[in-house]
Amino acid sequence: MLFRRGDPQRERFERMAEAVFPSLFGMALRLTKDREEAGDLSQEALVRAYEAFDRFDGRNFKAWILRILTNLYINKYRRRQREGISGSLDEDQAIEPPAPADEAPDRQVFDHLLGAEVEHALAQVPEVFRIAVMLSDIEGMTYEEIAEVTEVPVGTVRSRIARGRAALRQQLEQYALNQGYIKK
Numbered sequence: 001m002l003f004r005r006g007d008p009q010r011e012r013f014e015r016m017a018e019a020v021f022p023s024l025f026g027m028a029l030r031l032t033k034d035r036e037e038a039g040d041l042s043q044e045a046l047v048r049a050y051e052a053f054d055r056f057d058g059r060n061f062k063a064w065i066l067r068i069l070t071n072l073y074i075n076k077y078r079r080r081q082r083e084g085i086s087g088s089l090d091e092d093q094a095i096e097p098p099a100p101a102d103e104a105p106d107r108q109v110f111d112h113l114l115g116a117e118v119e120h121a122l123a124q125v126p127e128v129f130r131i132a133v134m135l136s137d138i139e140g141m142t143y144e145e146i147a148e149v150t151e152v153p154v155g156t157v158r159s160r161i162a163r164g165r166a167a168l169r170q171q172l173e174q175y176a177l178n179q180g181y182i183k184k
Helices: 008-032 035-051 061-083 105-110 116-124 127-138 143-150 154-179
Strands: none
Touching: 008 035, 008 061, 008 127, 035 061, 061 127, 061 143, 116 127, 116 154, 127 143, 127 154, 143 154
16 A cells, blocks of 8 residues: 555654664665665565555564565575576675664674674574574564564574574684684
8 A cells, every 4th residue: 555645654654664774774785795785675675565554563663674674585585596596695795784883783783893704704604594693683683573574483583593693603713713812
């Protein structure tokens, strides 16, 4: 359903979308590893959410729109695999989202850590675990919200987060050993 300018529903959608856009774009950027593709994915998620806003239950807009984004990404990724398009979504390095540093959730987390090394390590984590870790540790979502976004049971979310964190820890331990931050 499309709303006219000045319609309270349209204004409500715009306010809600504006509030979550840094998270939406940051998540798209981490999924696609490409600024242009992340912009397209974010834009498409916003359009889909706008078109379906009359079906939004009013509970958690961020979880709802991140589910749309995640589903779009997964569908595009699967389509690329079926069609045999060469190139991987993980080939390019991620670029920080264009949000003020103090507002972008991913920057709040990663600025206190090792930056590019953490991004690189996170990119090495298998996608299904990486999505769960990003939604939990970067977006600050609860297990229940992540279960809603990824459409899996809460137990599966817990397992994916644990396995994703373990894979991330393994990647970062190797980096820390190589840089001399820790010793064997």
